[in-house]
Amino acid sequence: MGHLITLATSLNQWALDFEGNYRRVLESIRIAKQRGASLRVGPELEICGYGCLDHFLEGDTVLHSWEILALILASDEALDIVCDIGMPVIHKNVTYNCRIIIHNRKILLIRPKMWLANDGNYREMRYFTPWAKHRQTEEHYLPRIIQQVTGQVKVPFGDAVVSTVDTCIGVELCEELFTPASPHILMGLDGVEIFTNSSGSHHELRKLNTRIDLIREATQKLGGVYLYANQQGCDGDRLYYDGCALIALNGKVIAQGSQFSLNDVEVVTATIDIEDVRSHRTARSRGMQAAQAERYQRIEVPFALSDDTFGRAPTAKMEPHFHIPEEEIALGPACWLWDYLRRSRTQGYFLPLSGGIDSCATATIVYSMCRLVADAANRGDIAVITDARRISGEPEDSTYVPVDAKEFCGRIFHTCYMGTQNSSADTRGRAKELAQSIGSYHVDLNMDTVVSAVQTLFSTITGCKPRFKVHGGSSAENLALQNIQARLRMVIAYLFAQLLPWVRSRTGGLLVLGSANVDESLRGYLTKYDCSSADINPIGGISKTDLKKFIAYAQGSFDLPILESFLTAVPTAELEPITETYVQSDEADMGMTYNELSIFGRLRKVEKCGPYGMFTKLVNEWGSTLSPVQIAAKVKLFFFEYARNRHKMTTITPAYHAESYSPDDNRYDLRPFLYPASFPYQFGKIDATAKKLPDRTTEGTSSREDPGVD
Template identity: 80%
Template sequence: MGHLITLATSSLNQWALDFEGNYERILTSIRIAKERGATMRVGPELEIPGYGCLDHFLEGDTVLHSWEILGKLLQSDETKGIICDIGMPVVHKNVNYNCRVIIHDGQIILIRPKMWLANDGNYREMRYFTPWQKHRQTEDHYLPRIIQSITGQLKVPFGDAVISTVDTCIGIELCEELFTPASPHILMGLDGVEIFTNSSGSHHELRKLYTRVELLKEATLKLGGVYLYANQQGCDGDRLYYDGCAMIAVNGRIIAQGSQFSLNDVEVVSATIDIEDVRAHRTKASRNMQAAASERYQRIEVPFALSEDEPHKIMSPQGAKSLNVAYHTPEEEIALGPACWLWDYLRRSRTQGYFIPLSGGIDSCATSVIVFSMCRLVAEAARRNDTQVIADARRIVGEPENSSYLPTDARELCGRIFHTCYMGTENSSPETRKRAKELGNAIGSYHIDLNMDTVVTAVRQLFAFVTGIKPKFKVHGGTNAENLALQNIQARLRMVLSYMFAQLMPFVRGRAGGLLVLGSANVDESLRGYLTKYDCSSADINPIGAISKTDLKKFIAYARNAFDLPVLDEFLNAVPTAELEPITESYVQADEADMGMTYDELSVFGRLRKVEKCGPYGMFMKLVQEWGSRLSPLQIAEKVKLFFFEYARNRHKMTTITPAYHAESYSPDDNRFDLRPFLYPSRFPFQFKKIDALASKLPDQSNADEAPSKKND
């Protein structure tokens, strides 16, 4: 028999600055790990204060309170007899570091600072922390007096070292360090480290999990070893949803996986592995030649064995074979990720539910179905007797703590906490009104149907009284300026009415508190600026603000069957329209016609602009190759110029856009993710001239016969 070791990693739903709540969740995860026989437990990045503290990491209070919580953990009996890898900020020689603190039996073994920081996209770690640059070196860190009094230690090692137990060797990585080309685990593994930990604060994006899984497998395939991946889970106070999915990999195989989307506050993933499998995997001569020449790491010795001499201990079944990693389809990700985020936001904001202006179009429909998905998840958790979910649901719906109420019926729960409202005008169609009402009935929301023509008319009459001019729609002979103003006032009044109803509907229904207003502008409309500033796209939060129209349609098609909502067929077949202009025999307003581009084209523009980092000229060059078989260079040039003109002149709208769930790599969210100006030379004179000059010279291949394929010799 080999040396069997039970290891545990975790996903925790931590909340920024919720020190007491975070402490309880950490302690619970350690307790569960020990109950499963684990001798080592790993938690997510910065789990004590919460990963999303942002500029609060610059405050001395955050560091002080983190030490105070660590002191409680050191004193707890739960942390005895197990090695715990815990995350918090540490100030060393007046420099702030993102650290892992390794503890065992009331002692601090090592403080390991992060060496490669996440500093792009949604992450600004170098704003708060400094990377540790003394690789393979440690220094003495003198502990705060509150910790000295608990551990009896004056100082502990601080830096880049590994931990040597009686029976194996452990190395630590932090989140981004796995994603870097020269990851620390490579050199640590060559120096004999057999178990690697990675504590992460990795957020959800559609289709992203595959990358994470492949990196974990690759980390131990050539190198050999056991890899424990922990991750933050849930909404910890911002636009991101951390999607958990704690995992354990051995020698290039995933052997244990946690859930990616869950309402659980604590989830522990464990496995019993044979460390001899790692040693057998490392017998290749080429690996050993590199290992023999590798530089040494300082080893911090711990008089503790992870394995036990237990003949009756049995290796986990999954330890002997690969696990079929569970991946969700993008449609399932949309159903689950934003729904979990909405639940965290609702319960932690201590409000009484959500309100949405339901237009009868696919965007507000998708948002409403996501809320219904949230209610389904809550109902499932209640049926499993999840006490935390039940307690939160009772408080939200206004039931006393000792009530017998169980939120096991998703439609019934939806009727208590979700309010939908169709705000019609004379420009609205019977079809959208009917679709909105039928959707409300299908999901069980508290639905309101109203006409707001009197409010719109009052504003028009006020303007006419003050100026002597009564503005007209274009179809009635008005100018473009009049037409746009009349559309915008309808949209902005919907925002005003939304907040009034959201504040008063609980009162109307005999309850206290208020509702959060949901926005429903998708990522493509935000990118193009096809929305009215301070209209009903202005809300408290937006669960679809970084999801494309294309993906939303696929989600609705999925939800139609998965949630048994046949009414969604009508939304899929409807032409997207704002319904802000009068409908005539010869004219019906349509979004894509208004925008001058399709939603599919917008998705392409968005990816090229953000992900591929293309300016106008670079985008034109790319699209000549991609679209040249169906469009001429001059047609492509016009599309690119129109997109950049509209994007540039509407960019200011992103400075006030509703905070949205981050789900897409080309999100234009100015506030966190997409740091670009909002005052542009919107005609891009130099760039557009260069595009026009090249487009006039390039041959038109759009009608050319497809060239024969070239075969490799």
């Protein structure tokens, strides 16, 4: 006997967009029923959106969630199907992150989350309380607007399972899958055969395999069906929730949704034979453990998920699909940018295009977004076409369809090369050719008169004329003259972003894109309030190493030969005069390579190393190529520069989160910004230890500057 089980996932919900979220939930239920489904599961907190943050502390958010749930319960679409729906619930004056199981205008169970995500990007315990009464329920009195629909006054609230005529369903929420003692283990031993997991899990490079491994493992030893629903899209913050809904049976994946998509609703379906679960659970050792398992309260309901239809084949197992990191960079930030653009009600993006690899990567990601829009338009996606018409300023009766990525890019993407006397013909040429290749509306200007005006103002007021270092100036003069150029670029960027649509006889304004990578932010190698200060930054969570690999990938995949010249160019800010003996270099300015920065970043954030801990690890890893004293010097330089530039992270542009060592002060990396930058005790201990350790470098390699990174 087959069960057709549908997972409605990748709902692109938007925080506080109650009406839009309601429409998407109903559409997912409609599609699920159309495919013959008897069970539908949606993403975490889908009614209000996962990213409400401190709005979860407002009574309005809970009230409006109940109002939307009442509409769903009353709708014909929600009849004759079990639906697992997420929203916040206040029980006895305590707010919980809950799943509400409904069927035929009745609430069967309200299941609160027991283990909350409370690290990294997540602060669930700021808003919610975990349910601590495991395998216990209480009575929850329903709001009157729900009573009027369901005829119920109170329903079970707590840790229970739903027992149907033919099987048993248990609920697990997001973080609970990642905990060492996940609830599905005890539920499975007590006879639960179908597990649902509603998630709000964000994209991070190379992270998906961890999630899929855990989902497969959940039923590999235990047996059972695991339905995993995840939000997809930007729901209002730095995160992109990357979908990838999964249905697994006895440790094998039988259905997988897309990881990156412009779709607002995606439904993943699979047909399973529940007898396969029972035959998988015949092991004697499993039976002995199950016989001793603690009992879950069963909420009994007189309906079956299965029917007596024959001739329906169960869904075959499949190998899960993983994008390579280069594809993840091409797709994740691009989808995030599209959501941000269409929801911000602006007319496009503006990017200061410097001719360097970072702004090149940002421009290429915007072009990738345009490619996705064109692909969706060619498939006839009405929602994407409608948004594209509005964004590009088309009238309501327009028949325009953005089927050509380059043409659409010219409508919504604006680039500008802001040159000075310190700029080279190479960077200007690369910027222009890239703009032509992707089709952006490009402006090329010299800003020397603006820079000169500011310098003249300073000299007039003070009577002093600052000089660059190559002209005999001090370090303070040299840095100030560089920062003038960088900060004026930010001012000019916002001027052009506000007025370029007007120049083109259009209305509205543009969002300014930043292009500082995660390594530069970590090191503080950027000017505060320069053109790295923008509205959003699609590459702010991506390392220089990964960006180079992405550019190499896009060169062939996007047919952009010009990208080769960006890969071979020496990274330079071009803020100092070029002479016969001096050309400014980013890595020389920083005193460390980008590869080293990636290593420092991972040790600092992911492996939680302080200065001394980082030194001891690197002595083991780099000891064959660098002496302990050399390693000590590199570690001390990194922490000194990190500490004295940390204040820059307090104003960093909101960036797409993609890397586990992001230094984003506003959300992900909660550390002080006023440090004893010389770390006297820590550095002293490093120096003392370095002097005692033997030098293990071999002759001819001890001066190597870059130990490298994979």
